[in-house]
Amino acid sequence: MSTNEKINALNQKRKEVMLGGGEKAIQKQKDSGKLTARERIDLLVDKGSFNEYDLFVQHNAKDFGMADKVLNGDGVIIGTARIDNRPICVFAQDFTVVGGSLGYMHAMKIVKIQDLAIKMRVPCIGINDSGGARIQEGVDSLAGYGEIFYRNTQASGIIPQISVILGPCAGGAVYSPALTDYVFVVDNVSKMFITGPEVIKTVLGEEISQENLGGARVHSEITGNAHFFAHSEEECFLQIRKLLSFIPHNNKDKKTTRELEKPLDNIDINSIVPLDPTKPYDVRNVIKAISDNSDFIEVMEKFAQNIVIGFGRIGGKSVGFVANQALYLAGVLDVDSSDKAARFIRYCNAFDIPVVTLVDLPGYLPGVDQEHAGVIRHGAKVLYAYSEANVPKLTVILRKAYGGGYIAMSSRHLNADFVYAWPSAEIAVMGPQGAANIIFRKEIAEASKPDEMRKQKVEEYKERFANPYVAASKGYVDEVIVPDETREKLIHALSLCENKTIVKTDKKHGIPPF
Amino acid sequence: MEFHHFKNNIMSENRKLKIIVDDVEYESFSTPAFDKKQKWTKPNDKIINSIIPGTIIEVFVKKGDKVKEGDAMLIIEAMKMNNKINFFKDGIVDEVLVKSGDIVAKNQNLIILK
Numbered sequence: 276m277s278t279n280e281k282i283n284a285l286n287q288k289r290k291e292v293m294l295g296g297g298e299k300a301i302q303k304q305k306d307s308g309k310l311t312a313r314e315r316i317d318l319l320v321d322k323g324s325f326n327e328y329d330l331f332v333q334h335n336a337k338d339f340g341m342a343d344k345v346l347n348g349d350g351v352i353i354g355t356a357r358i359d360n361r362p363i364c365v366f367a368q369d370f371t372v373v374g375g376s377l378g379y380m381h382a383m384k385i386v387k388i389q390d391l392a393i394k395m396r397v398p399c400i401g402i403n404d405s406g407g408a409r410i411q412e413g414v415d416s417l418a419g420y421g422e423i424f425y426r427n428t429q430a431s432g433i434i435p436q437i438s439v440i441l442g443p444c445a446g447g448a449v450y451s452p453a454l455t456d457y458v459f460v461v462d463n464v465s466k467m468f469i470t471g472p473e474v475i476k477t478v479l480g481e482e483i484s485q486e487n488l489g490g491a492r493v494h495s496e497i498t499g500n501a502h503f504f505a506h507s508e509e510e511c512f513l514q515i516r517k518l519l520s521f522i523p524h525n526n527k528d529k530k531t532t533r534e535l536e537k538p539l540d541n542i543d544i545n546s547i548v549p550l551d552p553t554k555p556y557d558v559r560n561v562i563k564a565i566s567d568n569s570d571f572i573e574v575m576e577k578f579a580q581n582i583v584i585g586f587g588r589i590g591g592k593s594v595g596f597v598a599n600q601a602l603y604l605a606g607v608l609d610v611d612s613s614d615k616a617a618r619f620i621r622y623c624n625a626f627d628i629p630v631v632t633l634v635d636l637p638g639y640l641p642g643v644d645q646e647h648a649g650v651i652r653h654g655a656k657v658l659y660a661y662s663e664a665n666v667p668k669l670t671v672i673l674r675k676a677y678g679g680g681y682i683a684m685s686s687r688h689l690n691a692d693f694v695y696a697w698p699s700a701e702i703a704v705m706g707p708q709g710a711a712n713i714i715f716r717k718e719i720a721e722a723s724k725p726d727e728m729r730k731q732k733v734e735e736y737k738e739r740f741a742n743p744y745v746a747a748s749k750g751y752v753d754e755v756i757v758p759d760e761t762r763e764k765l766i767h768a769l770s771l772c773e774n775k776t777i778v779k780t781d782k783k784h785g786i787p788p789f
Numbered sequence: 790m791e792f793h794h795f796k797n798n799i800m801s802e803n804r805k806l807k808i809i810v811d812d813v814e815y816e817s818f819s820t821p822a823f824d825k826k827q828k829w830t831k832p833n834d835k836i837i838n839s840i841i842p843g844t845i846i847e848v849f850v851k852k853g854d855k856v857k858e859g860d861a862m863l864i865i866e867a868m869k870m871n872n873k874i875n876f877f878k879d880g881i882v883d884e885v886l887v888k889s890g891d892i893v894a895k896n897q898n899l900i901i902l903k
Contacts, residue, residue: 479894480842480892480894481894497822553816555815555817555818579822601815603818603819604806604819604820605810605816607810640810705811706810707813708812709810709813
């Protein structure tokens with residue numbers, strides 16, 4: 276064989292393997308409204324930057340007639356590439372090859388790219404599109420999942436791990452995405468569940484569609500398993516790109532800083548928050564008003580909307596925002612919003628992203644369902660996460676900061692570095708009505724006109740305590756500021772935090788309430 | 790690059806929600822998870838419900854039986870297991886609503902005590 280013939284043979288071999296499950300299967304994939312694994316990688320990464328490894332890996336299963344079966348790439352594509360000219364590791368399961376089912380060598384390919392990502396300290400992006408374990412390979416496929424989960428956990432907090440669900444992701448397979456930092460789903464494409472509709476029907480007699488059981492909307496709105504929701508695969512890839520532009524690519528990466536850009540000047544920050552504490556508004560407008568270029572990427576936009584989390588830049592530096600959202604459920608802390616905020620704060624802490632907290636909440640959501648759902652232990656996560664975090668913690672109290680909610684939302688007492696309050700802030704042990712009803716119970720009950728007395732006492736309480744100055748007089752608030760000073764104050768505070776010292780202890784790790 | 794993030798700010802009236810915290814009524818809007826929440830009702834310990842969906846294999850009691858806490862009530866097959874369910878309190882069986890072979894849903898009434 277001449278060199279040329281050898282080169283031709285290689286090219287021929289490549290061509291065959293890269294066809295995955297063959298043209299028929301590819302057509303079927305397209306008919307079901309999905310892109311192929313290769314198309315997905317091409318769309319996700321910088322043009323022409325993909326390098327594929329383990330193209331010729333084959334399974335070594337023998338049982339159930341597997342010995343004669345050739346499965347191209349063993350149903351998964353792995354490699355490295357660049358996104359915005361920065362290196363990343365990626366794998367994409369190929370549904371056209373026996374339904375993207377996970378056998379041992381398939382898993383070992385994923386493990387290889389995970390190990391590489393950890394070693395090279397680059398983000399790892401996994402595109403999931405698989406029917407689940409390859410049953411013919413028995414316990415070997417379980418071993419494969421286990422090895423992947425182990426590396427997900429080892430990589431956690433060192434490199435960003437992103438899971439993209441572009442097809443079914445069922446049974447044990449769901450736990451790799453669940454262990455990663457961000458799960459991206461696409462409407463009508465993503466399906467995630469432990470047990471599918473068929474099993475549920477036979478065992479439980481409950482009939483439900485895949486979409487209603489574990490579709491993109493379910494995981495974005497109800498379960499909180501997904502962090503980003505897109506209407507198309509293309510939109511999903513743009514979201515990943517945008518996210519990667521805000522977050523560090525490993526826990527020592529300092530390259531997130533960009534040139535300072537001013538916020539768009541069409542937002543009047545002084546007039547966003549209504550003075551009446553019972554009126555709603557969209558806190559994302561405050562975030563936009565203080566962020567560079569008013570650019571903000573929201574995480575878990577549709578889940579527990581009573582708290583807003585996401586990334587923006589202030590003075591060129593990436594920050595994580597945590598903000599009570601008065602627009603939904605009055606911005607209360609509840610089981611879901613606590614869980615959502617706490618995990619995000621821990622993410623920011625792991626990757627050294629300063630946390631900016633915008634406070635406006637009446638407290639915790641009352642109700643039997645909340646108590647029984649464990650609002651005590653879930654609520655404790657917020658306290659734990661803020662207290663534990665040693666990244667710069669900047670707090671701006673916009674309006675209400677009552678009771679336990681005030682303490683939890685990155686208060687001075689949980690070691691916030693800088694606490695600012697707007698003149699509209701009401702920092703008090705509870706809302707004026709509740710407080711007056713308790714403190715002046717006797718006066719109100721004994722008054723000839725109790726309702727008038729109550730009104731008067733509420734007004735008195737409001738006058739004296741529903742303001743930022745009581746807390747400021749004790750040093751719990753560092754500065755009372757005009758809303759339009761907020762951005763400059765935060766830029767200054769961030770620059771001061773640049774060399775924030777962290778006292779290291781010999782504690783191995785704490786025991787957060789989860 | 791603008792995603793759909795800020796495009797859904799127009800809230801529909803039917804999702805309006807009053808939230809009361811510490812005697813104050815706040816104007817706000819509901820969330821999908823909040824909509825799904827079920828109102829709590831006081832449990833009735835005279836009615837014994839299935840805690841799990843499954844198939845009834847055997848019922849050990851009939852109407853009028855005097856039962857003691859710990860007495861065998863029935864066997865339900867669920868999750869590939871035959872689960873023996875015992876009475877958790879003393880009482881007299883008023884009604885037996887299932888028989889062997891029945892497929893029961895979660896929370897379905899099985900037995901009513903007097």
